[in-house]
């Protein structure tokens with residue numbers, strides 16, 4: 001299948017994409033071996049992104065047997081192999097392009113992922129989210145605060161200044177959370193009931209007596225352990241919701257269902 005970066009392409013390069021990358025390719029590039037046609041000498045980053053794969057999804061690029069970075073300029077008859085993070089790469093690969101995120105991992109999340117945001121906060125992760133964030137604001141927050149961008153919009157991840165970003169594949173929140181935990185190896189950093197799902201504020205333990213007048217009679221009667229958001233004052237307690245979440249935590253691979 002043929003792709004092009006211009007109407008008067010003179011040169012060709014062949015590409016192969018490995019791991020989970022082929023699913024991101026535009027339909028017309030979904031062959032085992034892609035012949036990419038080009039006119040000038042685009043950076044390999046631009047060629048890969050024009051086929052549908054944001055650079056944040058790429059860890060290793062091998063051009064004619066040598067690992068190269070995103071600035072490598074395509075040459076006629078190049079053979080390019082593209083690998084995601086976590087994929088087996090050829091022995092002797094020296095360049096890994098995906099930078100590990102700054103610890104502890106924090107996120108800035110685009111407006112389509114409100115449910116994922118609440119779930120990540122429930123697991124204790126610092127997540128900035130507003131349903132009116134612009135792409136520019138998301139990129140600036142990512143840059144200024146070293147936050148990983150989580151998005152379903154691959155356009156934002158193609159911006160050169162975006163270093164830390166992940167394209168969320170699934171539209172189901174349970175699967176999304178698994179993707180993110182797996183991508184950033186977060187299973188040992190889960191700390192449930194630390195952060196407010198509504199506003200991202202930290203929770204503090206609070207004596208029941210101090211908030212008794214805010215509780216419904218049945219809640220006041222049956223529950224003992226309460227936490228309060230330091231920012232928005234919202235209350236959390238270990239009721240049936242807690243039981244449900246605890247069971248769900250236990251289903252995560254490698255989790256001990258900690259609270």
Ligand SMILES: [Zn+2]
Nearest residue numbers: 196199229232
């Ligand atoms: Zn709050």
